[in-house]
Amino acid sequence: GAVVSQHPSWVICKSGTSVKIECRSLDFQATTMFWYRQFPKQSLMLMATSNEGSKATYEQGVEKDKFLINHASLTLSTLTVTSAHPEDSSFYICSVGRGGANVLTFGAGSRLTVL
Amino acid sequence: KQEVTQIPAALSVPEGENLVLNCSFTDSAIYNLQWFRQDPGKGLTSLLLIQSSQREQTSGRLNASLDKSSGRSTLYIAASQPGDSATYLCAVLRLGNEKLTFGTGTRLTIIP
Numbered sequence: 001g002a003v004v005s006q007h008p009s010w011v012i013c014k015s016g017t018s019v020k021i022e023c024r025s026l027d028f029q030a031t032t033m034f035w036y037r038q039f040p041k042q043s044l045m046l047m048a049t050s051n052e053g054s055k056a057t058y059e060q061g062v063e064k065d066k067f068l069i070n071h072a073s074l075t076l077s078t079l080t081v082t083s084a085h086p087e088d089s090s091f092y093i094c095s096v097g098r099g100g101a102n103v104l105t106f107g108a109g110s111r112l113t114v115l
Numbered sequence: 116k117q118e119v120t121q122i123p124a125a126l127s128v129p130e131g132e133n134l135v136l137n138c139s140f141t142d143s144a145i146y147n148l149q150w151f152r153q154d155p156g157k158g159l160t161s162l163l164l165i166q167s168s169q170r171e172q173t174s175g176r177l178n179a180s181l182d183k184s185s186g187r188s189t190l191y192i193a194a195s196q197p198g199d200s201a202t203y204l205c206a207v208l209r210l211g212n213e214k215l216t217f218g219t220g221t222r223l224t225i226i227p
Contacts, residue, residue, distance in 0.1 A: 006158070034214075043204060043217040044159075059214075093158055104215065106151075108158040 003027045004096050006107035013084055014115055021079045021110045023050075023094030029074035030096045034104070035067075038091040050077040050094075084114040117142045117209055119218035127224040130197060136190040136221045138205035143183050146208040150179050150190050153202045153220070162203075163190070167210075195225045 003026040013019050023033055031052045036044040048069055049057040056069035068080040081088055093109040118141045128134050138148070147166045151159040163172045163179040165188070171180040178191040188205055202222045206215040 043219050044206075045217075046214050049214070091156075095159075104149075105161070106159040109156070111156065 004094065004105050004107040006094055006110050008110055009108060010111050010113075012113045012115065015085055016083055018080055018082045019084055019112060021081075021092055021094075021112075023077045023079070023096075023107055025075045025096045028096060030077075031074065032097050033071060033077040034095045034097065035069065035077075035079050036093045036095065038093060038109075044093060047079075047092075081112065084112070086114045088112065089114045117207060117216045119205060119207055119216050121203075121205060121218040121221050123221060124219065125222040125224075127226055128195060129226050130195060132195050133191065133193050134195055134223075136192070136203050136205075136223070138188040138190070138218050140186045140188075140207050140216075140218075142207075142209065143186050144210045145183065146210050148179075148181055148188050148205060148207050149215070150177075150188075151204045151206065153204060155202075159204065192223075197225045197227050199223060200225045 005024045005026055007022045011019055033050040035047045037047050038044045046059050047062045050069045050071040052071045052074055058064045066082055071077040091109050091111050095104040095106045097104050120139050122137050145167050149164045150162045152162055153159050163174055165172050165181040176193040181188045202220045204220045205218045208215055
């Protein structure tokens with residue numbers, strides 16, 4: 001499967017600041033990437049589908065103006081949490097799908113803590 | 116709306132025992148089902164993927180079964196080891212939909 005790298009793996013920020021998380025597909029040109037969020041002791045919830053060269057598709061209840069997704073190249077998607085608040089503290093994981101989501105490879109995740 | 120449930124939420128067993136983790140889903144119109152392993156604070160590692168037309172998949176000490184009509188899957192771990200301690204997640208991919216729906220997870224602890 002694809003090799004997926006996420007950066008940073010851990011970030012702490014002050015309330016009101018913005019944080020950018022990168023997801024890179026190291027050995028596969030990904031037209032589609034997926035962003036998930038996982039709160040403590042809960043399962044993963046899909047936030048949005050990142051589409052190369054076009055707008056991301058957001059799941060119901062996810063604010064697109066708060067969680068900005070950019071997929072400007074076939075190997076990089078970024079998730080920016082704007083004006084972060086403590087309730088945004090979570091584990092964010094991206095995944096890369098080969099030819100859709102039939103086979104997914106996940107990044108190691110990025111833990112965001114908002115003070 | 117697809118709902119995926121895993122029981123039990125947590126399980127502790129002595130090393131060497133065989134064990135079964137359960138996953139149930141409400142909508143049988145699935146494309147495939149995957150079992151993942153997640154270590155604390157880490158990402159996901161895919162363990163087994165079962166296509167909707169298959170009944171089981173095996174990899175080493177792991178065996179996953181799928182009964183699509185009843186909406187159930189099991190993950191069988193043979194001769195458990197302390198290194199198997201992790202959270203195990205199942206996820207289903209719906210037909211005509213590229214989105215995975217994850218289960219609630221089972222936190223497994225193997226006691227040395």
